[in-house]
Amino acid sequence: MPAHYEPAQRHWDDLAIGEHIAAEEFPLSLYRLCMAASATRDFNSIHHNPDFARAAGAPTAYANNTFLQGMWEKTARSFIGPAGTIRALRKFTMRSFNTVDDVVTVRGEVLDKWHDTDAGVALIRMWSENGRGVSVGPGELEVTLPLRGGAR
Amino acid sequence: MTPQPEPNATPLTDLALASTESWEKQWDPVIRAVGSQISTLPGEWGAEKVEATGIRRWCEPLEFSCALHYDPSVASAHGYADVTAPYTAITSFSLPPTWSPGIDPVFTTAGRDAQPTRSPVAALPLPGAPATTGFFATEVESTYLRPLVVGDQVKRSGMRLISCVPKHTRVGRGAFVTLETEIVDQNDTTVAITRVTLFYHHPNAESGPTEEKTDASAL
Numbered sequence: 159m160p161a162h163y164e165p166a167q168r169h170w171d172d173l174a175i176g177e178h179i180a181a182e183e184f185p186l187s188l189y190r191l192c193m194a195a196s197a198t199r200d201f202n203s204i205h206h207n208p209d210f211a212r213a214a215g216a217p218t219a220y221a222n223n224t225f226l227q228g229m230w231e232k233t234a235r236s237f238i239g240p241a242g243t244i245r246a247l248r249k250f251t252m253r254s255f256n257t258v259d260d261v262v263t264v265r266g267e268v269l270d271k272w273h274d275t276d277a278g279v280a281l282i283r284m285w286s287e288n289g290r291g292v293s294v295g296p297g298e299l300e301v302t303l304p305l306r307g308g309a310r
Numbered sequence: 311m312t313p314q315p316e317p318n319a320t321p322l323t324d325l326a327l328a329s330t331e332s333w334e335k336q337w338d339p340v341i342r343a344v345g346s347q348i349s350t351l352p353g354e355w356g357a358e359k360v361e362a363t364g365i366r367r368w369c370e371p372l373e374f375s376c377a378l379h380y381d382p383s384v385a386s387a388h389g390y391a392d393v394t395a396p397y398t399a400i401t402s403f404s405l406p407p408t409w410s411p412g413i414d415p416v417f418t419t420a421g422r423d424a425q426p427t428r429s430p431v432a433a434l435p436l437p438g439a440p441a442t443t444g445f446f447a448t449e450v451e452s453t454y455l456r457p458l459v460v461g462d463q464v465k466r467s468g469m470r471l472i473s474c475v476p477k478h479t480r481v482g483r484g485a486f487v488t489l490e491t492e493i494v495d496q497n498d499t500t501v502a503i504t505r506v507t508l509f510y511h512h513p514n515a516e517s518g519p520t521e522e523k524t525d526a527s528a529l
Contacts, residue, residue: 187446194371197367197370197371199402201429203423207423209423210350215444225371227374228398229396231396240388241388246451247398
């Protein structure tokens with residue numbers, strides 16, 4: 159059985175506003191962007207053909223926005239654990255290209271937390287950085303985490 | 311990239327060379343349509359049902375190893391009927407095929423940069439809009455009602471025009487257009503609502519206020 163990672167389960171009760179989540183790094187290569195094109199089914203040539211991307215005005219091939227969204231989800235999932243859910247993605251604003259040769263670092267911070275009728279809810283500020291600064295966001299993920307005592 | 315003007319669209323030269331006042335007015339038909347269903351998508355089903363192999367493939371370039379996306383027993387322990395797809399994969403699973411039986415050949419030209427004649431990630435045509443040669447996504451917002459699980463099949467249902475704001479940016483003259491669509495499952499139940507803002511533009515216009523170029527894919 160492959161060693162699938164099951165992150166430790168965090169509970170809503172233990173969240174602290176201002177708490178930072180562990181950052182994740184994503185080094186970008188053309189190889190990886192080709193895999194991402196296949197995985198996301200976004201075969202637009204700008205994402206895997208450097209010359210085509212340059213003709214369209216980009217420095218070189220760059221990551222597609224679905225792949226960039228997946229970076230946020232992977233980073234957040236490590237924090238919220240398998241019992242957590244994602245309700246919404248907001249302000250996922252793409253500010254600059256994330257290209258071949260970039261290392262994209264995704265970071266997050268707990269902005270707020272509250273009780274819903276059936277869940278513990280948190281708002282996490284998320285953003286991506288590359289060597290030139292913030293490239294995506296800052297935006298938000300609205301997530302739920304389990305409550306201690308078993309309610310969800 | 312050879313520009314392909316939309317039917318009844320203002321010729322490219324007019325958009326590029328028109329005065330400031332007149333080029334913005336060329337977007338008036340789109341602005342008047344704000345709030346309406348554009349219905350530019352045929353409502354095709356996503357190319358594939360949600361399956362464990364597709365989820366695995368989606369996770370692979372991210373090195374995303376959460377067991378929810380691989381292990382049915384872990385997914386079941388957390389209340390899901392089967393392995394779940396990451397929430398952000400929903401767009402990928404909603405994309406129609408580039409080709410399928412019954413569709414005319416799409417790979418008709420050889421060459422490194424040759425494009426298929428049909429693409430589910432091409433720019434969405436806007437009725438009445440002036441012709442443009444470039445587009446890119448600038449912002450995405452999604453509400454997820456539930457994650458997809460193995461066995462689901464989804465499609466985009468409808469396309470509502472939320473806003474259209476003409477703007478002259480560093481990359482050219484065009485408009486920021488926000489579109490909203492619902493993604494529904496095989497039971498016609500909404501599983502997600504997505505809004506995407508795209509900048510449709512003609513890159514040969516004069517330089518304008520600084521705006522970053524961003525991802526040139528439409529969802």
